[in-house]
Amino acid sequence: MTPxxxxxxxxxxxxxxxxxxxxxxxxxxxxxxQARVHPDKAAHLSDTEKRLFLQWATLAxxxxxxxxxxxxxxxxxxxxxxxxTREEDNTAMPPEFLLEQxxxxxELQAAVALKSLTALDxxxxxxxxxxxSLLGSLATLLDVERRHPAxxxxxxxxxxxxxxxxxxxxxxxxxxx
Amino acid sequence: xxxxxxxPGIKPLKPRRIAVGIDLGTTHSLVATVDDQxxxxxxxGQGRVLLPSVVHYRADHxxxxxxxxxxxxxxxxxxxxxxxxxxxxxxxxDLPETHNAPYRFAxxxxxxxxxxxxxxxxxxxxxxxxxxxxxERAIRALGDDIAxxxxxxxxxxxxxxxxxxxDAAKLAGLEVFRLLNExxxxxxxxxLDQAAEGVYAVYDLGGGTFDISILKLTRGVFExxxxxxxxxxxxxxxxxxxxxxxxxxxxxxxxxxxxxxxxLSAAREAKxxxxxxxxxxxxxxxxxxxxxxxxLSRETFDTLTSDLVKRTITPVRKALRDAGLSIExxxxxxxxxxxxxxxxxxxxxxxxxxxxPRVDLDPDKVVAIGAALQANALAGNRGDDxxxxxxxxxxxxxxxxxxxxxxxxxxRNSTLPLARAQDFTTWKDGQTAMSIHVVQGERELVSECxxxxxxxLRGIPPMVAGAARVRVTFQVDADGLLSVSAAEQTSGVxxxxxxxxSYGLNxxxxxxMIEDSYKHARHDIExxxxxxxxxxxxxxxxxxxAALAEDSELLSADELVVIHENMRILKETSDGNDWEAIxxxxxxxxxxxxxxxxxxxxxxxxxxxxxxxxxxxxx
Ligand SMILES: Nc1ncnc2c1ncn2[C@@H]1O[C@H](COP(=O)(O)OP(=O)(O)OP(=O)(O)O)[C@@H](O)[C@H]1O
Ligand SMILES: [Mg+2]
Numbered sequence: 040m041t042p043x044x045x046x047x048x049x050x051x052x053x054x055x056x057x058x059x060x061x062x063x064x065x066x067x068x069x070x071x072x073q074a075r076v077h078p079d080k081a082a083h084l085s086d087t088e089k090r091l092f093l094q095w096a097t098l099a100x101x102x103x104x105x106x107x108x109x110x111x112x113x114x115x116x117x118x119x120x121x122x123x124t125r126e127e128d129n130t131a132m133p134p135e136f137l138l139e140q141x142x143x144x145x146e147l148q149a150a151v152a153l154k155s156l157t158a159l160d161x162x163x164x165x166x167x168x169x170x171x172s173l174l175g176s177l178a179t180l181l182d183v184e185r186r187h188p189a190x191x192x193x194x195x196x197x198x199x200x201x202x203x204x205x206x207x208x209x210x211x212x213x214x215x216x
Numbered sequence: 217x218x219x220x221x222x223x224p225g226i227k228p229l230k231p232r233r234i235a236v237g238i239d240l241g242t243t244h245s246l247v248a249t250v251d252d253q254x255x256x257x258x259x260x261g262q263g264r265v266l267l268p269s270v271v272h273y274r275a276d277h278x279x280x281x282x283x284x285x286x287x288x289x290x291x292x293x294x295x296x297x298x299x300x301x302x303x304x305x306x307x308x309x310d311l312p313e314t315h316n317a318p319y320r321f322a323x324x325x326x327x328x329x330x331x332x333x334x335x336x337x338x339x340x341x342x343x344x345x346x347x348x349x350x351x352e353r354a355i356r357a358l359g360d361d362i363a364x365x366x367x368x369x370x371x372x373x374x375x376x377x378x379x380x381x382x383d384a385a386k387l388a389g390l391e392v393f394r395l396l397n398e399x400x401x402x403x404x405x406x407x408l409d410q411a412a413e414g415v416y417a418v419y420d421l422g423g424g425t426f427d428i429s430i431l432k433l434t435r436g437v438f439e440x441x442x443x444x445x446x447x448x449x450x451x452x453x454x455x456x457x458x459x460x461x462x463x464x465x466x467x468x469x470x471x472x473x474x475x476x477x478x479x480l481s482a483a484r485e486a487k488x489x490x491x492x493x494x495x496x497x498x499x500x501x502x503x504x505x506x507x508x509x510x511x512l513s514r515e516t517f518d519t520l521t522s523d524l525v526k527r528t529i530t531p532v533r534k535a536l537r538d539a540g541l542s543i544e545x546x547x548x549x550x551x552x553x554x555x556x557x558x559x560x561x562x563x564x565x566x567x568x569x570x571x572x573p574r575v576d577l578d579p580d581k582v583v584a585i586g587a588a589l590q591a592n593a594l595a596g597n598r599g600d601d602x603x604x605x606x607x608x609x610x611x612x613x614x615x616x617x618x619x620x621x622x623x624x625x626x627x628r629n630s631t632l633p634l635a636r637a638q639d640f641t642t643w644k645d646g647q648t649a650m651s652i653h654v655v656q657g658e659r660e661l662v663s664e665c666x667x668x669x670x671x672x673l674r675g676i677p678p679m680v681a682g683a684a685r686v687r688v689t690f691q692v693d694a695d696g697l698l699s700v701s702a703a704e705q706t707s708g709v710x711x712x713x714x715x716x717x718s719y720g721l722n723x724x725x726x727x728x729m730i731e732d733s734y735k736h737a738r739h740d741i742e743x744x745x746x747x748x749x750x751x752x753x754x755x756x757x758x759x760x761x762a763a764l765a766e767d768s769e770l771l772s773a774d775e776l777v778v779i780h781e782n783m784r785i786l787k788e789t790s791d792g793n794d795w796e797a798i799x800x801x802x803x804x805x806x807x808x809x810x811x812x813x814x815x816x817x818x819x820x821x822x823x824x825x826x827x828x829x830x831x832x833x834x835x
Contacts, residue, residue, distance in 0.1 A: 053825050070437055071824045074604045076817065078633060078694045082364075082393050083233070083596035085756050087806045088813045093693060095817055097635045104630070211537070212658065215530050 048102035048115065058116055058181040060106060069103040109174050110201060113181060113194050122187045124194045136196055143203055151210050159214070163207050170200050233363035235393065235595035236354050237401070237587025240343065240367055240381065242301040242424030242450060243554070245269050246581065247350040248588035249358065250597070255405070255585040258357045266580065267353075269423075271345045272296040273334040281349040289481070293318035293473040295332045299452055302424045303328050303339040304384075305376030305719045318473035327380065327719045340384045347388035363751075364391035366591035368583050370425040371397035372445030372531075372610045374656045375668050375698050376719040382697070393594040395695040398422075399429035400440060400607055401586030402552040406577055407433045408589060408603075414547035415441070417535075419565055419573070420583075421528060422553035424450040428532045430539045430546070436603040442538035442629045443610050444531035449524065451487070451555035457520045458483035458512065462498065466508040475502050486512050491557045518560050525564045532568060538629050549573040552582055606631050609696055616653035616662045625690060628658065635691040639705070642686075646678040652688060654698065667718040671700050677707045742795070749798040753790035756802050757783060760809060763816060770815045782808045 049056040052068045074080075076095035081088050105111045114124055132140075143166070150158035173193055180190040236258075239246045244266040248257045257265045264283075272285035273295045280288065288296045297319070303311070308321060308328050322329040322336050329338045347367075354362055367390075369381050378395055385392045399418035406412060412433050420427040427445040431438055459480050463469070471479060482500035489496040490512065500508040536542065549565060551573045556562065565573045577585075593602060608629045614622035615638070625636045640650060650673050657665030676684050685705040692698050703710050760783055768776060786801040 053829070068825060068828060070604065071828050072821055073606065074437075074602075075820050075824050077604060077606075079394065079590075079594060079605060080602075082594035083755065084759050085806050085809070085813070087810045088759070091810075091813050091817055093633055093691075095821075096694075097633045097691070100631050100634050208537075209658075212534065215533060 047119070048106055051099070051102050052106065054106075056116065056119060058109075058113060058178050060112065062107070065103070065106055069099060072099045109177070110194065110197050113177055113190065113197075116181060117187055117191055117194065120187050122191050124191045124198075126195055126198050129195065132196065132199070136199075140199060140203075147203070147207060147210065151214075154214055156211065156214055159207055159211050163204065163211075166200060166204055166207065170197060170204075173197050173200070233595040233597065234354075234358055234360055235364050235366070235588075235591035235597070236350075236362050237366045237396075237584050237589070237591045238347065238350055238368065238390075239398070239401075239584040239587060240301065240346065240369075240384075241269055241583075242299050242422055242452065243269055244423070244580065245346050245350060246584035247354050248581070248584040249354065250588050250592035255588045257581050257584055258353055260353055261356075267346065267349060268298075269301065269346055270296065270298050271300070271342045273332040273337065275333050277334040279334075279345050281345050290474055290477050293477050294320060295334070297330070297342050299424050300339045300342045302448060302452075304343065305374070305378075305380040306339075307719055318476065327376075340380050340387065343381070343384035344387035347385055347390060351388055351390055362390070363595055364393040364591065366394045366396050366401075366587040366594065367392060368396050368398045368401050368587050370420075370422075370445060370447055371399050371427040371429050371440075371443040371607075372425070372447050373696075374447075374611055374666050375613075375696065376666065377447065378696050380719070382695070393591055395697075396587055396590055396605075397427070397429065397440070397443070397607055397610075397696075398425075398583045399427045399443065399552065400431070400438065400605060401584075401590065402550060402577075402582045403429070403431045403433070403438055403586070404589055404603070404605070405582045405586035406550050406574075407438060409577065412548065415541065415545050417532070417546050417549045417569065418552060419528075419532070419549055419556065420552035421555040421561060422450050423555065424448070424452050426450060426528050426531065428528075428535045430535050430541065437606065438603065439606040440608045440631075441541070442535045443608060444535040444538070445610070446527065446531060449527055450553075451484075453524050454487050454521050454555065454558070455480055455484040457524065458487055458517065461512070461516070461520055462500070462508055462510065465510045468508070472503060478502070479508065482508070487517065487558070490514050490517050491559060514559070521560060525560050528561075529564065529568055543569055546571075550577075550582075551575055552579050554580055607694070607696075608632060609634070609692055611656045611666075612658055613668075613690065613692070613698065614655050614657070614665065616655060620662045621660060622655055622657075622662050622665055626692065632696060633691070633693050635689055637687050637689045640686045640688060641682050642676065642679065642684045643681055645681050647681070647684070648676045648678055649674045650676070650686065652700075654690070654700070668698065669718055671702075673702050675709060676704050677709055679706075746793060746795040746798075749795040749802070750790055753786055753798050753802050756805060757786060757790075760805065763809070763812065767812075767816050767819065770819060771812055775812070778808050779805070779812065 052065055054060060054065060073096060076092050076099060078089065078092050078096055081092035105115050117124055146162055150162060173196060177190055177193045177197070180186050180193060234249065236247050236249045246257055246265055246267065248255055259265050260267065267282040268286050270282060270285040270289065272280040272288040272292065274280070285296060289298065306328060307326060311328065320331040322331050327338055329336050351362065365385065367381060367385055369378055382392055382395060399420045402418050402420065403416065413435070415430065415432050418429045418431065425445065425447050426449040427443065429443040430441045432441055462479055462483060463471070479500050482498050486496040486498050495511055495513045497511050498508065502508065546569055549569045549571065551562070551565065556579055562573060590605070608631055609626060610628060612624050612628040613626040614624045617623045625638055626634065640652070642650065652671040652673065653662070654668045654671065655662055655665035656668050659665050673686060676686060683706070686702055687705050688700060688702045690698060690700055760779065764779070771779070782805040786805050789797045789801040
């Protein structure tokens with residue numbers, strides 16, 4: 040098992056491959072692995088070992104981040120099941136969802152025009168709620184009903200909302216400067 | 217549930233190796249070590265621990281460093297460099313304040329350089345003089361050469377500034393174990409001293425830089441959740457605010473370089489006095505025989521500097537937001553850096569976090585002590601109580617795309633080390649080269665981010681446009697330093713990469729500078745190489761023996777023979793005086809043990825998780 044050969048992140052942390060995940064356990068196992076493979080542990084070792092530690096620590100971070108963030112975890116699970124979410128070229132969305140998007144964007148523009156941090160904070164909070172509810176349905180689709188194509192649709196919607204979240208964040212940052 | 221990290225993956229070496237931690241500060245630098253389990257800051261011959269970060273170049277090309285250099289500040293400002301850390305990895309365009317500096321800037325692209333009577337020098341060379349002085353101090357105090365050093369940098373330093381710091385250390389003849397972020401170093405010192413657990417904020421306002429880091433401390437793990445800051449904000453700016461006020465009060469518009477220095481020193485003295493007193497008298501003699509006399513009250517000072525104080529709060533807010541936390545989540549706020557002695561800062565921090573900040577540790581020494589603790593651990597001197605440091609990249613990395621826009625490839629505050637692969641394609645038939653511009657920063661326009669380097673990829677096999685797939689891998693190591701590799705995917709051809717750092721030196725520059733410093737003694741270079749190779753060989757043999765003692769059952773009899781044979785050859789060659797032969801033998805042993813090392817890692821990880829599962833069952 041070289042770092043590159045470790046294909047499955049769930050296996051790396053020895054956790055069952057499901058969307059609902061024991062995050063405490065993930066945290067602990069991640070730290071347990073990093074405590075052994077972090078480059079700081081190889082400072083007094085040979086160059087070969089230094090390189091190996093760096094590769095392993097990089098892999099552990101990548102794996103941990105993928106499993107920790109729900110949207111990335113969902114994408115990753117779908118990939119394991121052979122479903123490509125095709126976020127770059129599949130932009131077909133239900134019309135209601137698109138209408139909502141337009142409304143979100145208008146609100147964002149209004150908040151930016153008003154230079155209102157409070158309005159942006161409020162928007163960010165509502166967005167989080169909306170995303171949490173979509174994540175709830177994702178859990179059912181992935182772990183219970185195993186409807187992967189439907190899950191991929193929800194992932195695409197969540198990606199939209201996440202992008203919106205980043206734009207709100209950017210607006211907050213620029214306003215604060 | 218206990219997190220077991222007490223058993224390190226691989227046992228440390230037996231012989232103690234002397235390692236030091238160096239706080240290379242804008243105004244002061246320090247060196248510390250761990251002696252008999254206890255960290256201690258090393259003194260100069262006169263019992264002083266702080267070395268002023270000041271370097272003076274004499275006509276005969278010798279240098280004064282520290283207090284001796286300060287003495288030249290007023291009389292020879294052009295050749296006396298203060299706060300040079302502000303220029304590390306910076307081009308002239310990045311420096312709004314240069315018009316005030318008394319230096320003669322050389323007209324060169326890339327990192328700023330100064331004309332001195334001893335020739336043109338770069339900030340890297342000036343910093344190297346400070347590091348050399350500290351290295352000599354350590355050798356004198358410890359009676360032995362040092363195996364390596366941990367050098368601290370502001371958490372918010374970008375890649376170019378980090379690289380410049382590492383280059384300075386190389387130039388000073390130091391082996392850099394690690395660049396460590398200053399607030400993280402402080403957290404290590406504080407956390408270990410106070411056995412702290414929970415989420416802490418480290419607010420570090422030094423002479424020239426401001427950092428805020430949010431860390432989670434749990435049993436032996438120091439995890440940075442987010443960091444932010446301002447690499448050009450510190451006590452120096454408070455001095456300047458007072459200085460500007462003094463000029464207004466005295467009706468002076470353009471003081472000469474010597475007067476400007478004197479007035480700045482007076483401003484700084486007054487500022488520091490105001491941390492104890494309500495008002496400070498200022499008397500600064502001028503070169504024309506006149507003098508500036510005035511009295512600065514704390515109230516006036518607070519008004520003059522209120523904008524600077526506010527400027528530190530914005531990064532604090534951003535760091536909290538990036539960490540996904542609010543003020544109530546912060547268990548304690550640790551103050552670091554001399555400038556946090558100012559009452560206006562303490563008040564602003566207390567008001568923002570709604571709790572009094574912690575000042576248990578000496579804000580001048582805490583960073584150097586943390587660095588020394590980490591250096592000791594990295595040298596392999598720690599046995600059972602080891603800890604893990606998880607730090608982050610402070611600023612996003614991106615590449616330039618069409619229309620001068622940045623595409624982020626690595627977001628800020630990602631845990632290090634990390635790598636990201638990105639595919640690129642050709643846009644012309646038969647195209648065999650392409651160029652990638654890497655930038656660091658949060659803005660959308662490339663022009664508003666820091667340019668790090670341009671990578672020239674060559675040797676792509678000629679194909680029709682769009683058919684080649686070049687996978688470029690951006691790797692950021694634990695020091696926050698970027699390296700790039702590339703391979704064409706369809707043919708498997710490794711593209712050759714030529715790096716043009718925007719503000720740094722390339723490896724050839726560094727080698728040349730090191731060799732220049734030995735110019736008159738060729739055999740010095742050879743002697744140095746031989747010594748380095750011997751140390752390296754010894755280290756490798758010891759590491760291999762330790763590994764074999766622990767895990768030789770992971771090898772077949774044949775494999776064992778090969779490793780033993782390579783080890784024997786290395787032992788034999790390293791008794792001789794041919795550094796190239798030693799290096800070759802070391803490389804061979806490294807090569808022969810690659811598979812072994814890899815098996816040992818798998819073994820160690822499996823063991824770790826098995827141990828943890830048992831604990832989970834127990835719990
Ligand atoms: N009593 C004091 N009151 C106010 N300011 C002080 C006091 N003592 C020191 N300072 C200021 O602290 C600054 C130096 O702090 P410190 O030595 O921590 O910085 P540094 O480590 O050299 O810089 P940096 O960390 O930014 O690279 C100077 O601006 C100095 O004037
Ligand atoms: Mg400092």
